[in-house]
Amino acid sequence: MKKRIGLIGFGFIGRYLLAKAEDDDLMEIDFVYDVDSQRTAELEPSSVLTDVSQLQQRHVDLVVEAAHPLAVRELGPQVLGQADLLIFSLTSLADDAFRKQMAERAEAANRCVYIPHGAVLGLDGLQNCLARLQCSRKRSLIGANSKAKNSRSSAFIPGAKSP
Numbered sequence: 001m002k003k004r005i006g007l008i009g010f011g012f013i014g015r016y017l018l019a020k021a022e023d024d025d026l027m028e029i030d031f032v033y034d035v036d037s038q039r040t041a042e043l044e045p046s047s048v049l050t051d052v053s054q055l056q057q058r059h060v061d062l063v064v065e066a067a068h069p070l071a072v073r074e075l076g077p078q079v080l081g082q083a084d085l086l087i088f089s090l091t092s093l094a095d096d097a098f099r100k101q102m103a104e105r106a107e108a109a110n111r112c113v114y115i116p117h118g119a120v121l122g123l124d125g126l127q128n129c130l131a132r133l134q135c136s137r138k139r140s141l142i143g144a145n146s147k148a149k150n151s152r153s154s155a156f157i158p159g160a161k162s163p
């Protein structure tokens, strides 16, 4: 049976997800909610929520938030009472108290909060980059017969001074 998904936010990511789900055997979009009704005007009315209170009448397995950090704050706890939640606007979880509230809510309701890998891809990239930069510093310190080369390498190392 297909997983039923609700979308909060119908911008770039929301539209992409809807298009992907149309050809997917494993999931279907049950509803879309966006504060800007213009955004959802082209959709089948039965799949559009016009008010957040209608969330309670939809039975979905997962709600995907792709809207704004405020949407997570406003709707996240409510959603977790009914479904799992995947959050794109991760800065909403930067607030310790709110993050704790969401974790407690998820546990109490036996629901999951999913954090897409895309959100930490940048960090992964920085980590990989850091390893390469450290490597480049070693090379530049050891094989140092070109002052210009040293200077170019160390310019990219955080905290390093050019000779």
Ligand SMILES: NC(=O)c1ccc[n+]([C@@H]2O[C@H](COP(=O)([O-])OP(=O)(O)OC[C@H]3O[C@@H](n4cnc5c(N)ncnc54)[C@H](O)[C@@H]3O)[C@@H](O)[C@H]2O)c1
Residues within 6 Å of the ligand: 008, 009, 010, 011, 012, 013, 014, 033, 034, 035, 036, 039, 065, 066, 067, 068, 069, 070, 071, 074, 087, 088, 089, 090, 116, 117, 118, 119, 120
């Ligand atoms: N985690 C990641 O890797 C990642 C990557 C890209 C974007 N994002 C985040 O995902 C979110 C969506 O990105 P996007 O590019 O699709 O944005 P977008 O601006 O294209 O679309 C956002 C949509 O959400 C709607 N919206 C705003 N506040 C709302 C609310 N309170 N309730 C319901 N709908 C609301 C807007 O009207 C808009 O249609 C943003 O917060 C963005 O920062 C996360």
